[in-house]
Structure formats: structure tokens, C-alpha cells
Amino acid sequence: xxxxxxxxxxxxxxxxxxxxxxxxxxxxxxxxxxxxxxxxxxxxxxxxxxxxxxxxxxxxxxxxxxxx
Amino acid sequence: xxxxxxxxxxxxxxxxxxxxxxxxxxxxxxxxxxxxxxxxxxxxxxxxxxxxxxxxxxxxxxxxxxxxxxxxxxxxxxxxxxxxxxxxxxxxxxxxxxxxxxxxxxxxxxxxxxxxxxxxxxxxxxxxxxxxxxxxxxxxxxxxxxxxxxxxxxxxxxxxxxxxxxxxxxxxxxxxxxxxxxxxxxxxxxxxxxxxxxxxxxxxxxxxxxxxxxxxxxxxxxxxxxxxxxxxxxxxxxxxxxxxxxxxxxxxxxxxxxxxxxxxxxxxxxxxxxxxxxxxxxxxxxxxxxxxxxxxxxxxxxxxxxxxxxxxxxxxxxxxxxxxxxxxxxxxxxxxxxxxxxxxxxxxxxxxxxxxxxxxxxxxxxxxxxxxxxxxxxxxxxxxxxxxxxxxxxxxxxxxxxxxxxxxxxxxxxxxxxxxxxxxxxxxxxxxxxxxxxxxxxxxxxxxxxxxxxxxxxxxxxxxxxxxxxxxxxxxxxxxxxxxxxxxxxxxxxxxxxxxxxxxxxxxxxxxxxxxxxxxxxxxxxxxxxxxxxxxxxxxxxxxxxxxxxxxxxxxxxxxxxxxxxxxxxxxxxxxxxxxxxxxxxxxxxxxxxxxxxxxxxxxxxxxxxxxxxxxxxxxxxxxxxxxxxxxxxxxxxxxxxxxxxxxxxxxxxxxxxxxxxxxxxxxxxxxxxxxxxxxxxxxxxxxxxxxxxxxxxxxxxxxxxxxxxxxxxxxxxxxxxxxxxxxxxxxxxxxxxxxxxxxxxxxxxxxxxxxxxxxxxxxxxxxxxxxxxxxxxxxxxxxxxxxxxxxxxxxxxxxxxxxxxx
Numbered sequence: 001x002x003x004x005x006x007x008x009x010x011x012x013x014x015x016x017x018x019x020x021x022x023x024x025x026x027x028x029x030x031x032x033x034x035x036x037x038x039x040x041x042x043x044x045x046x047x048x049x050x051x052x053x054x055x056x057x058x059x060x061x062x063x064x065x066x067x068x
Numbered sequence: 069x070x071x072x073x074x075x076x077x078x079x080x081x082x083x084x085x086x087x088x089x090x091x092x093x094x095x096x097x098x099x100x101x102x103x104x105x106x107x108x109x110x111x112x113x114x115x116x117x118x119x120x121x122x123x124x125x126x127x128x129x130x131x132x133x134x135x136x137x138x139x140x141x142x143x144x145x146x147x148x149x150x151x152x153x154x155x156x157x158x159x160x161x162x163x164x165x166x167x168x169x170x171x172x173x174x175x176x177x178x179x180x181x182x183x184x185x186x187x188x189x190x191x192x193x194x195x196x197x198x199x200x201x202x203x204x205x206x207x208x209x210x211x212x213x214x215x216x217x218x219x220x221x222x223x224x225x226x227x228x229x230x231x232x233x234x235x236x237x238x239x240x241x242x243x244x245x246x247x248x249x250x251x252x253x254x255x256x257x258x259x260x261x262x263x264x265x266x267x268x269x270x271x272x273x274x275x276x277x278x279x280x281x282x283x284x285x286x287x288x289x290x291x292x293x294x295x296x297x298x299x300x301x302x303x304x305x306x307x308x309x310x311x312x313x314x315x316x317x318x319x320x321x322x323x324x325x326x327x328x329x330x331x332x333x334x335x336x337x338x339x340x341x342x343x344x345x346x347x348x349x350x351x352x353x354x355x356x357x358x359x360x361x362x363x364x365x366x367x368x369x370x371x372x373x374x375x376x377x378x379x380x381x382x383x384x385x386x387x388x389x390x391x392x393x394x395x396x397x398x399x400x401x402x403x404x405x406x407x408x409x410x411x412x413x414x415x416x417x418x419x420x421x422x423x424x425x426x427x428x429x430x431x432x433x434x435x436x437x438x439x440x441x442x443x444x445x446x447x448x449x450x451x452x453x454x455x456x457x458x459x460x461x462x463x464x465x466x467x468x469x470x471x472x473x474x475x476x477x478x479x480x481x482x483x484x485x486x487x488x489x490x491x492x493x494x495x496x497x498x499x500x501x502x503x504x505x506x507x508x509x510x511x512x513x514x515x516x517x518x519x520x521x522x523x524x525x526x527x528x529x530x531x532x533x534x535x536x537x538x539x540x541x542x543x544x545x546x547x548x549x550x551x552x553x554x555x556x557x558x559x560x561x562x563x564x565x566x567x568x569x570x571x572x573x574x575x576x577x578x579x580x581x582x583x584x585x586x587x588x589x590x591x592x593x594x595x596x597x598x599x600x601x602x603x604x605x606x607x608x609x610x611x612x613x614x615x616x617x618x619x620x621x622x623x624x625x626x627x628x629x630x631x632x633x634x635x636x637x638x639x640x641x642x643x644x645x646x647x648x649x650x651x652x653x654x655x656x657x658x659x660x661x662x663x664x665x666x667x668x669x670x671x672x673x674x675x676x677x678x679x680x681x682x683x684x685x686x687x688x689x690x691x692x693x694x695x696x697x698x699x700x701x702x703x704x705x706x707x708x709x710x711x712x713x714x715x716x717x718x719x720x721x722x723x724x725x726x727x728x729x730x731x732x733x734x735x736x737x738x739x740x741x742x743x744x745x746x747x748x749x750x751x752x753x754x755x756x757x758x759x760x761x762x763x764x765x766x767x768x769x770x771x772x773x774x775x776x777x778x779x780x781x782x783x784x785x786x787x788x789x790x791x792x793x794x795x796x797x798x799x800x801x802x803x804x805x806x807x808x809x810x811x812x813x814x815x816x817x818x819x820x821x822x823x824x825x826x827x828x829x830x831x832x833x834x835x836x837x838x839x840x841x842x843x844x845x846x847x848x849x850x851x852x853x854x855x856x857x858x859x860x861x862x863x864x865x866x867x868x869x870x871x872x873x874x875x
Binding site: 032 | 118122172175176179193194195196197241244245248249252255256259260272275278282
């Protein structure tokens with residue numbers, strides 16, 4: 001019996017943590033804009049380069065960058 | 069296809085547009101104009117060429133130049149202060165609306181502005197709303213410079229009067245919180261109810277009250293918080309002496325909760341907390357789906373979104389910028405080419421050629437001499453003019469149309485919906501059943517009366533109707549949205565379905581303002597003349613030049629043009645192979661050669677000071693109209709309300725049939741009155757328009773739909789925004805809307821079967837929590853299946869894109 005009580009407490013508190021996470025994410029505005037974050041996460045953060053025909057960078061596709 | 073000239077296939081590296089005739093090559097890349105090349109240079113210098121890698125030809129055409137000091141008004145502190153959202157010792161935050169944002173490249177570039185100008189701290193794009201919030205260090209860069217930087221890379225911010233008056237957007241997220249809480253409680257209650265459903269062994273009987281009390285504790289947030297959505301709506305409707313669908317639902321929630329509390333306290337049963345929280349969860353879900361509208365579209369725009377935020381005022385021969393609300397009588401305004409006149413006034417200097425097409429629907433610009441009155445809302449298409457203000461901005465002819473009290477009140481269509489009427493019938497039937505059950509048990513076994521009556525009321529709440537309604541509406545809204553038809557709310561679906569009268573505007577709705585066709589009248593052109601004319605007009609981006617170029621054929625624009633000159637709003641000239649060409653308006657050509665013409669509209673052509681003839685310019689009707697109208701002709705009464713003159717009457721009468729009423733030269737006020745009088749005759753009206761001149765009529769109509777070539781352009785306040793490309797499918801949209809009501813009722817009847825089963829248990833006083841707990845989700849799920857399945861099926865049958873297919 002005591003096991004069930006422990007399990008109950010555990011399951012409800014875990015679910016409560018998820019509820020808290022959900023409320024937090026809504027509050028942070030994560031559901032306000034559903035389009036830009038999926039695009040944003042695909043951008044590579046590269047150091048700014050000042051030359052157009054830039055030296056080959058580590059990604060190897062730098063040449064395409066300006067010859068798309 | 070002609071392959072003789074390679075220019076035909078060359079597209080601009082920056083914007084992807086066809087480089088007609090002139091290709092500028094730089095860094096081995098073709099550009100269509102200097103503007104595009106310049107953007108490339110800026111990005112190249114800053115090492116931001118990734119821009120071109122993320123999407124193909126992401127740029128925005130720069131053929132139409134922006135005036136150099138267009139953003140000078142941002143230097144005025146007072147105007148700037150009204151636009152910025154936050155400012156401290158060294159940082160300023162401002163949000164710009166940039167309609168050009170369209171792809172991931174745009175997003176990337178706008179968030180990397182700091183690499184072009186280090187004074188900018190960061191940029192953050194809100195893609196759906198097409199806004200960018202820029203944080204910059206105002207000690208290093210001014211607001212004007214930020215706006216000019218955006219403009220220089222092709223993202224000209226649109227700064228309107230509305231932005232100045234707008235309060236910061238407050239997002240209402242309470243429905244999401246409620247949904248989350250209800251979901252949490254519902255799932256845990258279901259879990260905790262399993263022992264109740266399947267029985268509990270005697271050795272563990274001591275646990276039973278623990279489960280029940282926990283259920284009650286979890287049911288409290290649902291009852292006290294999540295369900296408040298329905299309490300407020302029901303309370304509001306009662307205050308209006310109107311019984312909406314939420315009222316019986318609230319009654320059922322109260323009874324269910326009350327009975328559950330009683331059972332748990334008295335230890336006689338487990339109550340129906342599980343069913344109650346489940347139904348609240350599903351109903352909230354339906355509401356969230358239905359209310360998920362298009363945040364990036366604005367259905368409430370008025371003239372302030374169309375007017376600029378500031379205008380140049382001349383006082384003591386000095387030009388300075390004044391924000392629009394501060395313009396006073398007798399101020400002298402300086403209006404540049406392509407700017408909107410913000411207040412009614414008298415022209416005091418310059419040649420005014422005002423394009424009123426958006427305000428009145430007139431298709432050709434009007435010429436105004438000095439001393440004549442010009443109305444607010446017109447767009448100057450000639451050179452600079454000066455205007456003496458005779459009426460303040462808020463009292464202009466155009467703005468007056470909005471300030472009418474009747475139009476300002478937002479209509480609440482939701483009360484008209486048929487579901488409320490249906491729910492009332494349903495409620496009466498349920499009451500009757502409950503009453504007869506009570507009567508029956510009073511005679512037979514008094515101890516069961518209370519039990520049976522409450523059970524009937526619990527089972528028979530019209531939540532199934534609410535569910536089928538919200539789920540169907542939500543899905544239909546989504547299907548329409550995927551097909552470029554965006555409705556403001558679910559009530560519009562019903563208004564569309566009920567309509568029996570469709571009214572069209574002409575200019576910009578039936579016709580496409582952007583695509584003009586030219587027809588030549590005069591001395592027949594030989595091939596050489598044709599080539600000369602084509603070559604000269606190819607130099608200009610004016611829509612009229614484009615139309616003439618299309619008439620003469622782009623492939624003829626091959627001769628080099630020298631001494632090209634463009635006179636704003638009147639004409640162009642250029643020399644081709646030693647021949648001087650003048651192409652322009654009647655007034656323009658009269659300076660060159662003596663013309664005598666009674667009808668002075670059109671574009672005249674003279675070569676070497678000899679008049680050849682003129683091009684008549686006509687607006688083209690949108691494609692696919694014949695089919696659409698012929699469908700409507702058989703089923704609806706039709707009318708056309710045009711602000712333009714009656715020159716197209718013959719064609720329109722033939723298109724719309726003899727029964728259709730065609731009205732021309734209609735003022736915005738007359739359009740509104742016409743809709744009103746049609747409504748008085750008992751008609752339910754769909755108005756389809758586009759400009760400010762239709763705004764009153766759009767608001768008055770039962771469903772006002774604004775047609776736009778680009779849904780981020782200005783559209784007047786309306787119930788739905790329709791992209792022009794989707795106009796030919798309007799008949800299918802209306803048929804889908806009609807199906808909406810039938811789907812709701814079908815889903816409702818499916819759920820009634822469950823209700824009847826439940827009622828059989830209930831009246832016999834044997835509704836066990838298990839039965840209730842199975843019936844409730846089963847009923848909800850079948851509603852979901854019926855509504856989604858059938859609305860998608862009907863959409864597919866109509867040839868529309870479905871609502872569920874992956875984005």
C-alpha cells in the first residue's frame with residue numbers, strides 16, 4: 001500500500017513539473033511566433049568575413065556562399 | 069520563345085526579376101538595376117553573402133528608388149519618441165513593420181544587421197507579423213540611420229500613423245494556461261479513477277478514499293480556474309438576456325461538480341470529476357483551435373495604417389517635419405512624389421496629379437490646378453506640390469467615414485450563430501427528459517429521484533454541440549487559410565454560408581490595378597517605330613510604361629537610348645538613333661506638338677515632334693472571373709458598386725447578366741447606403757472590395773471580404789482577406805462554408821447517439837462513473853473524427869488543399 005502512495009506522489013509531482021514547464025514556456029512567449037525559431041536554428045554562426053571571395057572556411061562550402 | 073536576345077533569360081542575382089534589356093554585371097553576377105547591385109555591394113562588404121545562400125534570389129527589387137530624405141522625419145525627437153518602445157542611457161528599442169519579410173534569408177539578414185553597422189546591438193524578427201525589433205546604441209547611430217540602413221539593404225520599414233497611436237500588443241494567453249491546467253488535471257484524474265472503474269480488492273479498500281479525495285483536489289483547479297472561460301461567456305450572454313450555448317454547459321458543470329462533492333463527502337460514490345475535467349479539457353481545446361487566427365494579418369486597419377506618421381510642413385520658407393495629429397489649419401504641407409495627402413487642402417504650388425484609386429475607386433489619376441481642393445487619402449503621382457490645409461486630419465472627408473459611430477462599434481456576430489438556437493432546443497428537450505424521469509421515480513422509488521435527475525443533466529449537456537462546432541470551425545478556418553483566404557473569426561463562415569446576395573467592387577477587385585493593358589490608336593506603327601518606342605519605355609518602371617512595353621513587345625527593346633529623361637507624373641523622353649521621342653500625357657505632349665483631342669485620356673507618342681497616336685490604357689480583369697461569375701449568376705443575386713465611371717458597363721453587364729444591378733460613380737457613402745438598403749430588403753450580403761472606398765460597405769455587409777494582391781498590403785477593416793490569386797476559387801470557399809453547418813449537425817447527431825445510450829443509463833438511475841468515463845471521451849473522439857474527416861473530405865472534393873496536411 002505504501003508503495004502506491006509513494007508512486008502517486010511521484011507521478012503527480014512529475015506531472016506538475018511538466019505543467020510548470022508548459023506554463024513557463026507559454027509565459028516566455030514560445031507559442032507567440034511559431035515560424036521564426038525553426039528557421040533561426042538552421043543558421044550557422046560564422047565569424048564575420050570581410051572578403052567576398054573569402055578564403056575557404058572550415059565548412060568547405062564557402063565558395064558557394066557567394067556563387068549561389 | 070525568342071532566343072535571339074540573351075537578356076530574356078537573365079534574371080537578377082539579387083531579386084530574381086527578369087532584367088529586361090539592361091543587365092548590369094558586377095562581380096560576375098547579373099543585376100537588373102543599380103539598386104540591386106548596391107544592396108549586393110553592401111552585403112558583400114559586410115561579409116553577409118550567406119544571404120544569397122539561404123534562399124534563391126531572396127532580394128527585393130530596387131528599381132523603384134526611395135527618396136533620399138524620406139526618413140528625415142525620424143530626426144525630430146517628438147516623432148521618434150512616439151515610435152520607440154524603450155530607451156535608456158545608451159540603448160533604444162524600436163519595432164519596425166517590414167512587409168517585405170518573406171523568407172529565411174530576410175530573417176537572417178535582419179538579425180545580422182550589427183555586422184553592417186556596429187551601432188546596432190541586435191535585431192529580432194517576428195516572422196509571422198513581419199516585424200523586426202532593433203536594439204541600437206543611439207550614441208553611435210541615430211534612428212534615422214537605422215531606418216536608412218534597413219532601406220539600403222532592401223527592407224524599407226513601413227512607418228504609419230497607426231504605429232504611433234498603437235498601444236503595445238498585449239497577448240492573451242489565458243486560454244493556453246487554462247488548457248494546460250485542464251489537461252494536467254484531466255490526465256491525472258483519469259489515472260486515479262482506474263481503481264474506481266475496475267474495482268479494488270478488499271485488502272486495499274482503505275486506499276479508495278485517498279483516490280477519491282485526490283480526484284476532488286485535482287478537480288478543483290478545473291472547476292475554479294480552467295472552466296471560468298465558460299462562466300464568463302455564459303454570464304455575459306445572460307446579461308444581454310440571451311441564452312447562448314455556454315449557459316447550459318455551465319449548468320451541467322455545476323451540477324456535475326456539486327453532485328461529485330456530495331458523493332465524495334458522504335462516501336456514497338466517486339462522483340464524475342473525471343468526466344467533468346475531460347469535457348472541460350476538450351471544450352477548451354476546441355476553443356483554442358477555433359480561435360487560432362492569423363496574428364500576422366490585421367483585420368482592424370483603418371486610415372491610420374495608410375497614412376504616414378509625419379509630413380513636411382513649410383513655415384517661413386523652412387521645411388520641417390510635423391507628426392500628423394499636430395497639423396493645424398492653414399499649415400502648408402509639402403507633398404513629394406508618391407506620398408499620400410494626409411489632410412484636405414488647396415493646392416498652392418505645383419502640378420497635382422492625384423491618384424484616388426484607393427480612396428474612391430476611380431482608375432485614372434486626376435489633375436488638379438492651383439487653387440483646387442484635394443482630399444486626404446489621394447496619392448500624388450507628379451512632382452512636389454504644396455497644399456494648404458483646410459481641414460484637420462481627423463475631420464477629412466475620408467477620415468469622417470470612419471468616425472461614424474455606427475461603423476466603429478465592433479459587431480458581435482457570435483450571437484447570431486445557429487448553434488445557440490439549437491442548444492436551446494436541446495436544453496428544453498433535456499429538461500423535459502429530466503422532468504419526466506423525476507416524475508417517474510417520484511412515483512416509483514423516491515430515493516433515486518435526485519440521482520436520476522442530476523445524471524440526466526450531466527449526460528445531456530450540449531457540450532457535444534459546442535465541441536463539434538468549435539472543431540469544425542477551427543478546421544474550416546485552417547483549410548481556407550491554406551488556400552489563401554483568411555477569415556477573421558468563425559462567425560464569418562456562417563455569414564458566408566447564409567448569404568444570398570454578392571456585391572462586387574470593380575477597381576482593384578474585379579480588375580487588377582497592377583496589370584494594365586495598352587491599346588494603340590493612331591498612325592500605324594512600322595517595325596522601327598515600334599522598336600524605338602519599346603526601347604524608350606523600357607527605361608522607365610512606371611506602370612504605364614510597362615503596359616506600353618508589353619504592347620510593343622519586350623523583344624523589341626533593343627536599341628540604345630540616349631538623353632533619357634523622365635518627368636514625374638507627365639511623361640518620358642529619349643533619343644534613339646538620332647530620333648527624339650516624347651511619350652506622355654496630353655498636357656505633356658502639348659508642350660511638344662499641337663494636339664487637339666476631345667478625349668484627353670491616354671498616353672500620347674510623338675517622334676521628332678510629330679504626333680503619331682496614343683495608347684489607351686485599360687485595366688485588365690482578373691483571370692478566372694468568367695467561370696466564377698457564371699457560377700454565382702445561377703445561384704445568387706449579384707451587383708457591382710464601382711467608384712469608377714460607366715465606360716465598362718457593356719462588358720460588365722454581359723459578364724454579370726441582365727439581372728445584375730450595376731452602379732457606377734458611387735461614393736464610399738453611397739456604397740454603404742446601398743448595402744444598407746439591400747439588407748433592409750432582407751438580403752444577406754457578401755461584399756467583396758479592396759480599397760478605402762469600400763471600407764464602409766465592407767463593415768456594413770454581413771461578410772466583408774477584402775481582396776489584395778499581397779496580404780501584407782494595406783487592406784481596410786473587414787471580415788476576411790482574400791488573396792487575389794484565390795479569387796476564382798471563391799465559389800468553392802462559399803460551398804465549403806455551407807458544408808460547415810451540415811458537418812456540425814452531423815457530428816452532433818453522432819454524439820447524440822452516445823447521449824441516448826448515456827441517458828438510458830441515467831434515467832434508470834444506474835449511471836456508473838465507468839460508463840460516464842467511457843462515453844465522454846468516446847463521444848468527443850468521434851466528434852473529432854467526424855468533423856476533421858468530413859471537412860477535409862469535402863475540401864478535397866472541392867479541389868482545395870486540406871487542413872491537416874503538413875505545413
